[in-house]
Amino acid sequence: MADIQSPLPGTFYHRPSPEDAPYKSKGDAVAVGDVIGLVEVMKTFIEVKSEIAGTFGDYAAGNEAAVTAGQVLATLDD
Amino acid sequence: MTLKIVKSGLATTIQDMGRPGYFHLGIPEGGAMDRLSMRAANMLVGNPEEAAGLEAVFMGPEIEFTQEASVAVTGAELPVMVDGEPRETWTSFTMKPGQVLSFGFLQAGARAYIAVSGGIATEPDLGSRSTYPIGALGGVEGRAVQPGDELPVGDAPTVAEGRSVPAALRRGPGNPAELRVLTGLYWYRLTDTAGQQFFEDTWTVAAEADRMGYRFKGGRPLEFVEREQPFGAGADPSNIVDGCYSYGSIQVPGGTEPIVLHRDAVSGGGYFTLGAIISADMDLIGQLQPNTQVNFVNVDMDTALAARADRKAIIRKIREELG
Numbered sequence: 021m022a023d024i025q026s027p028l029p030g031t032f033y034h035r036p037s038p039e040d041a042p043y044k045s046k047g048d049a050v051a052v053g054d055v056i057g058l059v060e061v062m063k064t065f066i067e068v069k070s071e072i073a074g075t076f077g078d079y080a081a082g083n084e085a086a087v088t089a090g091q092v093l094a095t096l097d098d
Numbered sequence: 099m100t101l102k103i104v105k106s107g108l109a110t111t112i113q114d115m116g117r118p119g120y121f122h123l124g125i126p127e128g129g130a131m132d133r134l135s136m137r138a139a140n141m142l143v144g145n146p147e148e149a150a151g152l153e154a155v156f157m158g159p160e161i162e163f164t165q166e167a168s169v170a171v172t173g174a175e176l177p178v179m180v181d182g183e184p185r186e187t188w189t190s191f192t193m194k195p196g197q198v199l200s201f202g203f204l205q206a207g208a209r210a211y212i213a214v215s216g217g218i219a220t221e222p223d224l225g226s227r228s229t230y231p232i233g234a235l236g237g238v239e240g241r242a243v244q245p246g247d248e249l250p251v252g253d254a255p256t257v258a259e260g261r262s263v264p265a266a267l268r269r270g271p272g273n274p275a276e277l278r279v280l281t282g283l284y285w286y287r288l289t290d291t292a293g294q295q296f297f298e299d300t301w302t303v304a305a306e307a308d309r310m311g312y313r314f315k316g317g318r319p320l321e322f323v324e325r326e327q328p329f330g331a332g333a334d335p336s337n338i339v340d341g342c343y344s345y346g347s348i349q350v351p352g353g354t355e356p357i358v359l360h361r362d363a364v365s366g367g368g369y370f371t372l373g374a375i376i377s378a379d380m381d382l383i384g385q386l387q388p389n390t391q392v393n394f395v396n397v398d399m400d401t402a403l404a405a406r407a408d409r410k411a412i413i414r415k416i417r418e419e420l421g
Contacts, residue, residue: 025203026203027157027203028108028156028157028204029156029204029208029387029388029389030156030305030388031305031388060305061108061156061305061388062108062109062155062305062306062307062308063305063306063308064108064109066108086388086389088204088387089156089157089203089204089205090202090203090204090205
């Protein structure tokens with residue numbers, strides 16, 4: 021288990037746009053640098069990238085949830 | 099010496115006390131949003147208080163030092179690290195050549211101020227190094243810092259490590275934050291009920307909150323006194339025939355979401371402004387994260403002037419402490 025934390029406060033999105041599928045689903049392979057979501061703040065969307073490789077567990081913060089810096093956004097298995 | 103920007107954070111800009119004197123020409127004052135913190139950071143490293151430093155919002159940059167220098171980080175609680183080892187905020191420390199300054203996850207507040215002994219020595223525009231990206235003034239070629247930039251720093255001796263601003267003199271917003279308001283020229287446009295509501299409701303900082311303005315949402319919509327729309331004003335009841343905006347003024351387009359104009363705001367336009375945040379509380383807005391709750395508090399001029407004197411007294415005490 022490993023956590024992916026939000027680098028900054030804002031609004032968290034699971035999807036690149038409302039019409040698209042979530043970046044990752046349970047069981048997906050995650051490579052270093054893979055985008056797992058977006059955080060919006062100050063009219064800017066920041067890509068949240070995984071700093072470790074693993075298998076995607078689940079999102080720990082809801083789509084469009086208000087998040088704080090350091091909050092766990094998603095977990096990776098193994 | 100130079101500071102090598104390895105990572106730039108979200109929006110890290112060079113700021114000093116700004117370029118007052120051009121607002122009537124549409125060029126904002128600019129400068130640090132939390133001026134008290136910027137002044138304190140400079141004092142900690144022995145700089146003139148008006149020296150230029152870095153303002154990092156929500157995320158810190160990563161900076162490699164090429165020569166020895168004193169550094170202090172004030173404002174937001176953004177964990178400071180030198181080559182991965184923690185350092186205290188609001189406290190001076192020394193960077194050695196080759197060492198890297200980096201930051202952890204933001205714990206409180208919104209903007210950290212990084213002062214370096216000697217001050218950042220980029221070319222000033224209109225008397226200030228403050229970055230105003232829309233006008234391409236100050237900063238690095240008019241923009242925020244980017245990875246690969248090498249920022250020039252003035253020559254100055256280092257200071258002792260461990261010089262610190264006492265906790266009682268570090269001013270930050272509470273949660274909910276209280277922002278004091280002096281009602282203004284266009285207050286009469288609101289109905290009495292709307293005026294009361296504005297101060298009764300708890301508002302939340304919206305995602306649209308930056309150096310130009312802070313938007314708030316979540317309060318009840320404000321109703322306007324009916325009138326015949328004056329010639330030259332737009333169709334919405336929140337429109338006026340264009341007027342001047344002041345630093346801190348509060349506009350409410352459509353009566354729904356108040357916007358407080360901050361350091362990089364426009365100087366005029368066609369929205370009514372119900373009043374202004376008192377100058378003493380403008381620093382606090384610079385430290386508000388999105389989703390923070392805020393109450394606006396109605397005060398009179400005497401209270402506003404007393405608050406201004408109190409804030410000046412805090413700065414004077416920091417000066418005495420570090421003198």
